[in-house]
Amino acid sequence: MLSGAPFSRENQTSFRVVHEQRRRAHACGGIIVEQNFAAPRVEVQRPAIGEGNLHPSGPWVAERLAAIKEFIATNADDLDPTVRKIIEGAEGISAVDAFRGQYELGRLRQKTADTWQDVDMLLLPTSPTTSTVSAMLADPIRQNSKFGRYTNFANLMGCAAIAVPAGFGRDGLPAGVMLVAPGFTDDALEDFAAKMHADAASGLGRDRTAAIPAPPAPHVPEGWVTLAVVGAHLRGMPLNHQLTEPGGIFLQETRTAPDYRLFALADTVPPKPGLVRAEDGDSIAVELWALPPDAFGLFVDAIPAPLGIGKLTLEDGRQVAGFLCETAALSGAEDITRHGGWRNYLDAKDGV
Known part of the structure; x- marks a missing residue:
């Protein structure tokens, strides 16, 4: 589940490209929940002790001075002028x-x-905008x-974060997004970010190509069972926990x-959707998961009618265990084959 925070349209390239990355996050299994990004996350980035302090964020720049105080005392001219100006401001x-x-930071951490x-x-x-090199140097x-x-708040609040390229706008300018989560969740962020980066192409x-x-x-592990899921067990869907809780491993989309x-x-x-074999059918999106044998048995035993597990043939010719539906259950059901998959159907239905 992700929070897609609204942001300023100061730069149309950033807005368009990041909005598209929001769609990619949804396609990668994220459930988007809108939140207001404003205070206190913005507050934590403002100088806490007066307007005279240079960015970033008032007293925190003193930590930088503490780290190189002896060096800057004798080698100040070796520093980049802008970096020197910021650090000497401490x-x-x-x-x-x-x-x-520190007290104010603790208060804001509690609020978030x-x-x-x-x-x-x-x-x-x-970033809310994109600047040229000349504008940055000026x-x-x-x-x-x-x-x-x-x-900036992510570092001060001890969060894990990873930046993900999101592509380029019509004017050729780049834009990106950042995934932020509680501290020490880097591994989980890395997997999701890699998928989004690949999808952005x-x-x-x-080298943009x-x-x-x-x-x-x-x-x-040897002996685990490959299972194809097509609906409510997909990543980000309501029943996905039935795969993750017993230690299921996501393998691929196909x-x-x-x-x-x-x-x-x-x-x-x-x-839920129902998948049936048909001569006049089409190719349907599925996810492949691996489950321990005992967990797979318990999973299959708990599946309610009219659904069941049979052998599915994949586009590459492999046959794996997967969800199939009794044809008797199709009375009153809507044929959604044209959408190519359950996630696409839900997106079209909700207007995402």
């Missing part, structure tokens, strides 16, 4: 200022603690302060052979 910060800043009860991660733009402190609007650095290397296949039809079943809670 000379007037007192211990009282630093403690006051409930966020993680509602969402797993935040989806934010890495006013580096102000420009960098603007760039940090959606990012924005290349590698300056380079293909992103596929991540290594997950290790699956499609069936073009021999199936998909139906939205009537009166199911949560809503």
Whole structure:
């Protein structure tokens, strides 16, 4: 589950590209929940002890001075002029200022603690705008302060975060998003970010056409069972926990052979599709998961009629265990084969 926070349309490239990345996050299994990004996350980035302190965020710059105080005393001219100006601005910060800043930071952390009860991660733009190199060199402190609007709080609040390229606008300018979650959740963020980056097809650095290397296949213990899911058990869907809780491993997204039809079943809670084999069928999107043998048996035993597990043929010719539906249940069901998958059907239905 992600929180997609609204942001300023100051730069139309950023807005359009980041909005598209929001759609990609949904396609990767994220459930989008809108939140207001404003205070206290913005507050934590403002100078806590007066307007005279240079960015970033008042007393926190004193930590930078403490780290290189001896060096800057004898080698100040070796520093980048902008970096030197910021760090030397900490000379007037007192211990009282630093403690006051820590108290305020603690208060703001408390105000945001409930966020993680509602969402797993935040989806934010890495920057509200894009500046040219010349504009940055002309006013580096102000420009960098603007760039940090959606990012600086993560470090101060001890969050895990990863920036993800989101592609390029019609004017050729780049934009990106940042995924933010509680501290020490880096591994989980990395997997989701890698999927979003690959889907954006924005290349590698300056080479916008380079293909992103596929991540290594997950290790699956010998004897585990491969299962194809098509509906409510997909990532981000209501019943996905029935796969993750017993230790299921997500393998890949793929499609069936073009021999199936998909139906939205009537009166199911949560809503579920039914997949049936048909000569006039089409290829349907599925996810492949691996389950331990004992967990697979318990999973199959709990599946309610009219659904069951049979053998599905995938587009590459493999046959795996997967969900199939009794044809008797199709009375009153809506044929949604044209959507190509359950997630696409829900998106079309909800107007996402």
